[in-house]
Amino acid sequence: MICAYIAFTARGLALAQRLAAACPGSVARGGADGVPLADWTARQFAQSDALIFVGAAGIAVRAIAPHCRSKAADPAVVVLDEGGQFAIPLLSGHLGGANDLARWLAAVCGAVPVITTATDGRGVFAVDEWARHQNCAVAEPERIKKISGALLAGEPVRYAADWPIQGTPPAGVMPTDTADCADFALTLTPRGEALHVVPRIAALGIGCKRGTSAEKLEAVFAAFCAEHRLALQGIMQAASIDLKQDEPGLAAFCHAHGWPMDFYTADELRTAPGNFTASNFVQSVTGVDNVCERAAVLASGGELLLPKWAHDGVTFAVACAPFAPDWRWKNDEP
Structure with missing residues (x-):
């Protein structure tokens, strides 16, 4: 977690x-003798995972107000008084981890963590906090309140999962074998009206003709995701053969999505374990019978989920890293 601290007095700075x-994390001094608060807040909202204000809550609220966007995008924001008596999460308590961060900082300085989210106050399962602890994204943050509201009202919620979840489900949470009946689902391929919790475990293998533009890659990728109902949030990296390292369209496409790109030689691709869709043409051009599937498997360190899919000179495949979710959903560390 990338943290940024700002204080406004000598005592607060200490x-x-x-x-x-x-x-x-970085530490800055605000106020008349320090950095401009508006500039600092704008910069850290874009760069940091957590902003910690040591000072009045009102200062923090006014500073962050112009930058707040959504549950899924906002960083954690915590405020502590300069005497270190209270630690209050102001923003992104669950998805951003502000609640856990406040507890952790409170433990460091002997403060009282002031947690105001209803699920925490009642000791009720928080699906968004669970998602964060499982390294998952929430595809539809606006649906979180339906899950939390039901549990707070004492109503059961049902879940479906594409992986076995270790441990005992929290109170009020029960499995269903029918995905259409689930209130939330752990999956890389969302469907229906459930809240979808998406593991960040997928690698996208890519093959393309030389000179393929970023625009074409984006259009074909959109069709690929639509056909397979693939959740974009689950993809953490992309991979291809080293012959594609100098392709500007491929580089721009991956950069636009924030994916690091791994490149493998033909010899390395041949070492990928599994059964793959062989192509004599690809073999003649690259020296290996398949690029996208093999690259995805090597990059993920796991198994193929979606095999080679080809359209208009572009191929995609998806593989997933090993994933062992459990029912852990809160702790005292950020």
Whole structure:
């Protein structure tokens, strides 16, 4: 977690430095003798996972107000008084981890964590916090309130999962074998009206003709995702053969999605375990019978999920890293 601290008094600065020693991050001084607060907040909203204000809550609220966008996008924001008596998560308590961060910082300085989210106050399962602890994204953040509201009202919620979940489900949470009946689902391929929790475990293997533009890759990728109902949030990296390292369209496509790109030689691709869709043409051009499937498997370290899919000179495949979810949904570390 990339943290950024700001304080406004000498006493507050000393506390910020103490906290940063335990939970590392940059430390700035605001106020008349320090950095402009508006500039600091704008910069850290874009760059950091968590903003920690040591000062009045009102200062923090006014500073972050112009930048708040959504549950899924906002960083964690925590405020502590300069005396270190209280630690209050202001924004992104579950998905961004502000609640856990507040608890952790409170433990460091002896403060009282002031957690105001209803599920925490009642000790009720929070699906968005569970998703974060399982390294998953929430595809439809607007549906979280339906799950939380039902549990807070004492009503059961049902889940479906494409992986076995270790441990005992929390109170009020029960499995269903019918995905259409699920209130939330753990899956890479969402469908229906459930809230979809998407594991960040997928690698996208890519093959393409030389000179393929980023625009074409994007259009074909959209069709690929639509046909397979693939959740974009689950893809964490992309991979291809080293012959594609100098392809500007491929580089731009991956950069636009924020995916790191791995490249493999033909010899390396041949070492990928599994059965793959062989192509004599691809073999003659690249020296290996399949690029996208093999690259995806090597990049993920796991198994093929979606085999080679070809359209208009572009091929995609998806493989998944090993994934062992459990019912852990909160702890005291950020």
